[in-house]
Amino acid sequence: MVLRFCQWLYDSGIGTQIRESIWVFPIIETTHVLGMALLVGTIAMLDLRLLGLLFKQEAVSEVASRILPLTWAGFAVMFTSGFLLFWAEAAKSYYNPAFRLKLVLLLLVGLNPLVFHFTIYRSVATWNYQVVTPLRARMAGVFSLALWTGIICAGRAIAYFQK
Protein backbone atom coordinates (compact mmCIF):
# COMPACT_ATOMS: atom_id res chain seq x y z
CA MET A 1 0.00 0.00 0.00
CA VAL A 2 2.86 2.35 0.84
CA LEU A 3 4.48 1.38 -2.45
CA ARG A 4 1.28 2.18 -4.35
CA PHE A 5 1.09 5.57 -2.66
CA CYS A 6 4.74 6.23 -3.59
CA GLN A 7 4.08 5.17 -7.17
CA TRP A 8 1.00 7.41 -7.34
CA LEU A 9 3.01 10.40 -6.04
CA TYR A 10 5.82 9.60 -8.48
CA ASP A 11 3.43 9.44 -11.45
CA SER A 12 1.47 12.57 -10.47
CA GLY A 13 1.82 15.71 -12.54
CA ILE A 14 3.76 17.68 -9.95
CA GLY A 15 6.09 14.79 -9.15
CA THR A 16 6.88 14.28 -12.82
CA GLN A 17 7.40 17.98 -13.42
CA ILE A 18 9.88 18.34 -10.54
CA ARG A 19 11.76 15.23 -11.65
CA GLU A 20 11.99 16.15 -15.31
CA SER A 21 12.82 19.82 -14.96
CA ILE A 22 16.48 20.72 -15.30
CA TRP A 23 16.41 23.41 -12.63
CA VAL A 24 13.56 22.74 -10.21
CA PHE A 25 15.00 19.60 -8.62
CA PRO A 26 18.50 21.09 -7.98
CA ILE A 27 16.97 24.30 -6.62
CA ILE A 28 14.77 22.42 -4.15
CA GLU A 29 17.71 20.19 -3.26
CA THR A 30 19.96 23.21 -2.64
CA THR A 31 17.27 24.74 -0.41
CA HIS A 32 17.19 21.42 1.46
CA VAL A 33 20.97 21.50 2.00
CA LEU A 34 21.00 25.16 3.10
CA GLY A 35 18.06 24.59 5.44
CA MET A 36 20.24 22.09 7.32
CA ALA A 37 22.15 24.94 8.96
CA LEU A 38 18.90 26.52 10.17
CA LEU A 39 17.36 23.30 11.48
CA VAL A 40 20.28 21.16 12.65
CA GLY A 41 22.78 23.99 13.18
CA THR A 42 20.47 25.64 15.69
CA ILE A 43 19.21 22.56 17.53
CA ALA A 44 22.85 21.46 17.90
CA MET A 45 23.52 24.67 19.88
CA LEU A 46 20.77 23.74 22.35
CA ASP A 47 22.14 20.18 22.58
CA LEU A 48 25.59 21.61 23.34
CA ARG A 49 24.05 23.73 26.11
CA LEU A 50 22.50 20.59 27.61
CA LEU A 51 25.96 19.02 27.56
CA GLY A 52 27.47 22.08 29.26
CA LEU A 53 29.69 22.92 26.28
CA LEU A 54 28.10 26.18 25.14
CA PHE A 55 26.22 29.15 26.67
CA LYS A 56 27.28 27.94 30.11
CA GLN A 57 26.15 31.16 31.80
CA GLU A 58 22.69 31.13 30.21
CA ALA A 59 19.67 29.32 31.62
CA VAL A 60 18.70 26.24 29.61
CA SER A 61 15.12 27.53 29.22
CA GLU A 62 16.47 30.88 27.97
CA VAL A 63 18.63 29.19 25.32
CA ALA A 64 15.69 26.98 24.33
CA SER A 65 13.26 29.89 23.96
CA ARG A 66 15.77 31.90 21.87
CA ILE A 67 16.83 29.07 19.61
CA LEU A 68 13.73 26.92 19.09
CA PRO A 69 11.83 29.47 16.93
CA LEU A 70 14.74 29.38 14.48
CA THR A 71 14.79 25.58 14.64
CA TRP A 72 11.06 25.45 13.86
CA ALA A 73 11.55 27.80 10.91
CA GLY A 74 14.27 25.42 9.73
CA PHE A 75 11.91 22.49 10.22
CA ALA A 76 9.30 24.15 7.99
CA VAL A 77 11.90 24.71 5.24
CA MET A 78 13.26 21.16 5.53
CA PHE A 79 9.89 19.43 5.69
CA THR A 80 8.54 21.31 2.67
CA SER A 81 11.64 20.94 0.50
CA GLY A 82 12.15 17.35 1.66
CA PHE A 83 8.59 16.39 0.83
CA LEU A 84 8.86 17.95 -2.63
CA LEU A 85 12.05 15.97 -3.29
CA PHE A 86 10.31 12.80 -2.10
CA TRP A 87 7.30 13.61 -4.28
CA ALA A 88 9.53 13.61 -7.35
CA GLU A 89 11.43 10.45 -6.43
CA ALA A 90 8.90 8.54 -4.31
CA ALA A 91 8.80 5.29 -6.27
CA LYS A 92 12.63 5.09 -6.28
CA SER A 93 12.99 6.23 -2.67
CA TYR A 94 10.71 3.43 -1.51
CA TYR A 95 13.39 0.85 -2.31
CA ASN A 96 16.32 3.05 -1.24
CA PRO A 97 17.96 1.68 1.96
CA ALA A 98 19.46 5.07 2.84
CA PHE A 99 16.04 6.70 2.55
CA ARG A 100 14.47 4.04 4.77
CA LEU A 101 17.20 4.47 7.37
CA LYS A 102 16.73 8.24 7.24
CA LEU A 103 12.98 7.90 7.91
CA VAL A 104 13.60 5.64 10.93
CA LEU A 105 16.17 8.10 12.32
CA LEU A 106 13.78 11.02 11.70
CA LEU A 107 11.09 9.22 13.67
CA LEU A 108 13.52 8.68 16.56
CA VAL A 109 14.77 12.28 16.44
CA GLY A 110 11.13 13.38 16.69
CA LEU A 111 10.46 11.16 19.70
CA ASN A 112 13.57 12.36 21.53
CA PRO A 113 12.37 15.94 22.27
CA LEU A 114 8.89 14.62 23.11
CA VAL A 115 10.33 12.35 25.80
CA PHE A 116 12.69 15.13 26.93
CA HIS A 117 9.88 17.66 27.16
CA PHE A 118 7.47 15.49 29.11
CA THR A 119 10.01 14.02 31.54
CA ILE A 120 13.20 15.74 32.66
CA TYR A 121 12.38 19.18 31.19
CA ARG A 122 9.39 19.44 33.55
CA SER A 123 11.80 19.99 36.41
CA VAL A 124 13.98 22.41 34.43
CA ALA A 125 13.50 25.07 37.12
CA THR A 126 15.67 23.05 39.50
CA TRP A 127 18.60 22.65 37.06
CA ASN A 128 18.12 25.60 34.71
CA TYR A 129 21.43 27.25 35.62
CA GLN A 130 23.57 24.15 36.09
CA VAL A 131 26.48 24.03 33.65
CA VAL A 132 26.34 20.23 33.68
CA THR A 133 22.66 19.28 33.46
CA PRO A 134 21.11 16.04 34.85
CA LEU A 135 22.07 12.81 33.11
CA ARG A 136 18.74 12.42 31.32
CA ALA A 137 19.01 15.92 29.86
CA ARG A 138 22.56 15.23 28.72
CA MET A 139 21.40 11.96 27.18
CA ALA A 140 18.74 13.85 25.22
CA GLY A 141 21.50 16.13 23.91
CA VAL A 142 23.74 13.21 22.92
CA PHE A 143 20.86 11.35 21.22
CA SER A 144 19.89 14.46 19.30
CA LEU A 145 23.44 15.13 18.07
CA ALA A 146 24.00 11.47 17.15
CA LEU A 147 20.65 11.08 15.39
CA TRP A 148 21.00 14.29 13.39
CA THR A 149 24.51 13.23 12.37
CA GLY A 150 23.04 9.95 11.15
CA ILE A 151 20.20 11.74 9.35
CA ILE A 152 22.60 14.03 7.47
CA CYS A 153 24.82 11.10 6.47
CA ALA A 154 21.87 8.89 5.47
CA GLY A 155 20.33 11.82 3.61
CA ARG A 156 23.52 12.34 1.60
CA ALA A 157 23.72 8.62 0.93
CA ILE A 158 20.23 8.59 -0.67
CA ALA A 159 21.74 10.05 -3.83
CA TYR A 160 24.40 7.31 -3.90
CA PHE A 161 21.76 4.56 -3.76
CA GLN A 162 19.23 6.19 -6.10
CA LYS A 163 19.17 4.52 -9.49
Added chain:
Amino acid sequence: MVLHLFKWLGETPVGFFMQQSTYAFAIVEMFHLLSLTILGGAILLIDLRLLGFGFKSQTAGQLAKELRRWLQGSLVIAAISGILLLAEEPIKCYYSPAFRLKMLLLILAVLFYFGVQDRIFARNGKLALERTAGIISLALWFGVALSGRAIGLL
Protein backbone atom coordinates in the same frame (compact mmCIF):
# COMPACT_ATOMS: atom_id res chain seq x y z
CA MET B 1 50.86 29.02 -9.97
CA VAL B 2 47.55 27.94 -8.48
CA LEU B 3 47.20 25.40 -11.29
CA HIS B 4 50.61 23.95 -10.35
CA LEU B 5 49.55 23.75 -6.73
CA PHE B 6 46.31 21.97 -7.68
CA LYS B 7 48.23 19.55 -9.95
CA TRP B 8 50.63 18.83 -7.12
CA LEU B 9 47.70 18.22 -4.72
CA GLY B 10 46.24 15.67 -7.13
CA GLU B 11 49.58 13.84 -7.29
CA THR B 12 50.23 13.62 -3.55
CA PRO B 13 49.54 10.27 -1.80
CA VAL B 14 46.41 11.88 -0.33
CA GLY B 15 45.26 12.81 -3.83
CA PHE B 16 45.83 9.28 -5.11
CA PHE B 17 43.99 7.86 -2.13
CA MET B 18 40.98 10.14 -2.70
CA GLN B 19 40.90 9.26 -6.40
CA GLN B 20 41.19 5.51 -5.98
CA SER B 21 39.14 4.79 -2.87
CA THR B 22 35.49 3.87 -3.41
CA TYR B 23 34.17 5.33 -0.18
CA ALA B 24 36.65 8.06 0.75
CA PHE B 25 34.92 10.81 -1.23
CA ALA B 26 31.48 9.97 0.19
CA ILE B 27 32.75 9.80 3.77
CA VAL B 28 34.81 13.00 3.55
CA GLU B 29 31.83 14.73 1.96
CA MET B 30 29.70 13.79 4.97
CA PHE B 31 32.27 15.39 7.28
CA HIS B 32 32.16 18.46 5.05
CA LEU B 33 28.36 18.58 5.36
CA LEU B 34 28.37 18.05 9.13
CA SER B 35 30.96 20.76 9.73
CA LEU B 36 29.16 23.24 7.52
CA THR B 37 25.95 22.56 9.43
CA ILE B 38 27.62 23.70 12.66
CA LEU B 39 29.42 26.55 10.87
CA GLY B 40 26.17 27.66 9.24
CA GLY B 41 24.32 27.43 12.55
CA ALA B 42 26.91 29.64 14.30
CA ILE B 43 26.99 32.17 11.44
CA LEU B 44 23.19 32.28 11.29
CA LEU B 45 22.82 32.89 15.03
CA ILE B 46 25.38 35.71 14.95
CA ASP B 47 24.09 37.38 11.78
CA LEU B 48 20.43 37.09 12.74
CA ARG B 49 21.35 38.67 16.09
CA LEU B 50 23.00 41.56 14.20
CA LEU B 51 19.68 41.96 12.37
CA GLY B 52 17.80 41.96 15.67
CA PHE B 53 16.42 38.40 15.64
CA GLY B 54 16.95 35.33 17.76
CA PHE B 55 19.32 35.34 20.69
CA LYS B 56 18.39 38.74 22.12
CA SER B 57 19.51 38.12 25.70
CA GLN B 58 23.10 38.58 24.49
CA THR B 59 24.71 41.21 22.27
CA ALA B 60 26.03 40.05 18.92
CA GLY B 61 29.55 40.45 20.32
CA GLN B 62 28.86 38.21 23.34
CA LEU B 63 27.21 35.67 21.08
CA ALA B 64 30.19 35.70 18.72
CA LYS B 65 32.53 35.18 21.66
CA GLU B 66 30.47 32.21 22.92
CA LEU B 67 30.36 30.63 19.49
CA ARG B 68 33.95 31.44 18.50
CA ARG B 69 35.43 28.02 19.27
CA TRP B 70 32.64 26.21 17.44
CA LEU B 71 32.76 28.57 14.48
CA GLN B 72 36.53 28.30 14.14
CA GLY B 73 36.59 24.56 14.79
CA SER B 74 33.92 23.80 12.20
CA LEU B 75 35.61 26.14 9.72
CA VAL B 76 38.89 24.21 10.14
CA ILE B 77 37.15 20.82 9.63
CA ALA B 78 35.25 22.19 6.62
CA ALA B 79 38.53 23.47 5.16
CA ILE B 80 40.44 20.21 5.72
CA SER B 81 37.61 18.06 4.33
CA GLY B 82 37.23 20.58 1.49
CA ILE B 83 40.91 20.22 0.53
CA LEU B 84 40.51 16.42 0.56
CA LEU B 85 37.48 16.70 -1.71
CA LEU B 86 39.45 19.04 -3.95
CA ALA B 87 42.27 16.47 -4.14
CA GLU B 88 39.91 14.05 -5.87
CA GLU B 89 39.63 16.17 -9.00
CA PRO B 90 41.75 19.31 -8.67
CA ILE B 91 42.05 20.10 -12.37
CA LYS B 92 38.30 19.91 -12.93
CA CYS B 93 37.76 22.22 -9.93
CA TYR B 94 40.42 24.62 -11.21
CA TYR B 95 38.44 25.20 -14.39
CA SER B 96 35.00 25.09 -12.70
CA PRO B 97 33.37 28.56 -12.58
CA ALA B 98 31.31 27.47 -9.55
CA PHE B 99 34.46 26.44 -7.65
CA ARG B 100 36.22 29.72 -8.50
CA LEU B 101 33.22 31.77 -7.38
CA LYS B 102 32.99 29.75 -4.18
CA MET B 103 36.65 30.36 -3.32
CA LEU B 104 36.29 34.08 -4.02
CA LEU B 105 33.17 34.38 -1.85
CA LEU B 106 34.69 32.20 0.87
CA ILE B 107 37.77 34.42 1.10
CA LEU B 108 35.55 37.50 1.22
CA ALA B 109 33.25 35.97 3.85
CA VAL B 110 36.14 34.90 6.10
CA LEU B 111 37.91 38.26 5.71
CA PHE B 112 34.65 40.07 6.41
CA TYR B 113 34.01 38.02 9.52
CA PHE B 114 37.45 38.24 11.09
CA GLY B 115 38.36 41.67 9.70
CA VAL B 116 35.17 43.73 9.76
CA GLN B 117 32.53 42.00 11.89
CA ASP B 118 34.92 41.43 14.77
CA ARG B 119 35.51 45.19 14.93
CA ILE B 120 31.82 45.96 14.77
CA PHE B 121 31.23 43.64 17.73
CA ALA B 122 33.82 45.60 19.71
CA ARG B 123 31.95 48.87 19.48
CA ASN B 124 28.51 48.06 20.74
CA GLY B 125 25.26 49.50 19.67
CA LYS B 126 25.60 51.09 16.23
CA LEU B 127 22.38 49.64 14.90
CA ALA B 128 22.66 50.63 11.23
CA LEU B 129 26.23 49.35 11.11
CA GLU B 130 25.25 46.04 12.75
CA ARG B 131 22.36 45.48 10.36
CA THR B 132 24.47 46.21 7.30
CA ALA B 133 27.18 43.84 8.51
CA GLY B 134 24.59 41.12 9.17
CA ILE B 135 23.14 41.41 5.67
CA ILE B 136 26.54 41.46 3.95
CA SER B 137 27.73 38.43 5.93
CA LEU B 138 24.53 36.45 5.29
CA ALA B 139 24.70 37.26 1.57
CA LEU B 140 28.38 36.19 1.36
CA TRP B 141 27.87 32.88 3.18
CA PHE B 142 24.70 32.20 1.22
CA GLY B 143 26.74 32.69 -1.93
CA VAL B 144 29.44 30.33 -0.64
CA ALA B 145 26.86 27.59 0.01
CA LEU B 146 25.06 28.14 -3.29
CA SER B 147 28.19 28.11 -5.45
CA GLY B 148 29.50 25.17 -3.41
CA ARG B 149 26.42 23.14 -4.20
CA ALA B 150 26.75 24.18 -7.85
CA ILE B 151 30.25 22.63 -8.14
CA GLY B 152 28.66 19.20 -8.27
CA LEU B 153 25.91 20.26 -10.69
CA LEU B 154 27.73 22.24 -13.38
